[in-house]
Amino acid sequence: MSAMLPVRQACLIAYSTGILWLQRNPMSLVFTAISPFSLLFVLFVVSNGQYTHYAVAGSLVMALVGYGLALGQDISFYKTEYKIQDIFVASPVSPLTYMMGLALSELLFGLPALTVLAALVVYFGAPLTAIPLLIATIVLLWSSMSAMGFFLSSHMLHMRNATQVISFVNVVLAVLPPIFYPVTNLPSDSLRYLSYAVPTTHASIMFQDIMGLPTPADWSLGLGFAVQVAYLVGFVTLAKTKAIWREA
Numbered sequence: 001m002s003a004m005l006p007v008r009q010a011c012l013i014a015y016s017t018g019i020l021w022l023q024r025n026p027m028s029l030v031f032t033a034i035s036p037f038s039l040l041f042v043l044f045v046v047s048n049g050q051y052t053h054y055a056v057a058g059s060l061v062m063a064l065v066g067y068g069l070a071l072g073q074d075i076s077f078y079k080t081e082y083k084i085q086d087i088f089v090a091s092p093v094s095p096l097t098y099m100m101g102l103a104l105s106e107l108l109f110g111l112p113a114l115t116v117l118a119a120l121v122v123y124f125g126a127p128l129t130a131i132p133l134l135i136a137t138i139v140l141l142w143s144s145m146s147a148m149g150f151f152l153s154s155h156m157l158h159m160r161n162a163t164q165v166i167s168f169v170n171v172v173l174a175v176l177p178p179i180f181y182p183v184t185n186l187p188s189d190s191l192r193y194l195s196y197a198v199p200t201t202h203a204s205i206m207f208q209d210i211m212g213l214p215t216p217a218d219w220s221l222g223l224g225f226a227v228q229v230a231y232l233v234g235f236v237t238l239a240k241t242k243a244i245w246r247e248a
């Protein structure tokens with residue numbers, strides 16, 4: 001019973017901050033999906049469909065980064081405006097349970113868009129046997145981005161600061177790395193190796209690999225998983241040990 005308590009607590013948090021909100025504001029599902037689908041449409045038109053596979057991979061990565069990091073903005077809003085976090089601090093809920101509940105809430109907002117984008121990955125060449133790899137990559141990236149958003153927001157005292165920092169990190173992870181085009185298009189080997197330090201690069205390459213696109217000769221599936229797992233473990237550890245949960 002005690003082992004299931006955090007799961008129940010996380011589900012209740014997700015229900016109260018996700019499902020109840022969506023029942024009153026269902027258009028939120030559309031608003032949160034505008035960015036990735038807009039870029040997908042633009043790249044499809046500009047390239048005459050030539051880069052559709054890369055656009056789908058990049059849009060899925062961008063959506064996962066956006067929904068994961070949005071957790072940071074939500075936490076900052078609940079903490080500074082509604083003071084909801086004070087209630088959870090005074091309760092038996094742990095920081096990681098609180099993080100997981102709000103992360104699941106964000107996932108509810110993004111579930112339709114993520115389902116469509118994942119279906120497009122399958123449609124554009126992914127074999128059914130690659131679906132477990134597709135799901136694993138999605139879960140890895142979403143989890144690490146959620147942990148990153150939670151950790152960053154815990155150090156933000158004002159909503160404006162949180163919005164600015166989260167937006168900046170979003171650009172660094174979802175715009176600057178080569179997620180919408182082949183990593184081999186980078187003008188130098190130094191930039192390519194630098195991009196390998198970013199988890200979104202590997203997630204995009206993994207989606208491209210699932211769709212049957214060529215991957216760099218110096219990249220492997222093991223490397224992609226290793227980098228993403230390292231980010232996940234690192235930021236979950238930071239969220240557990242270094243996040244500011246109780247304000248002085």
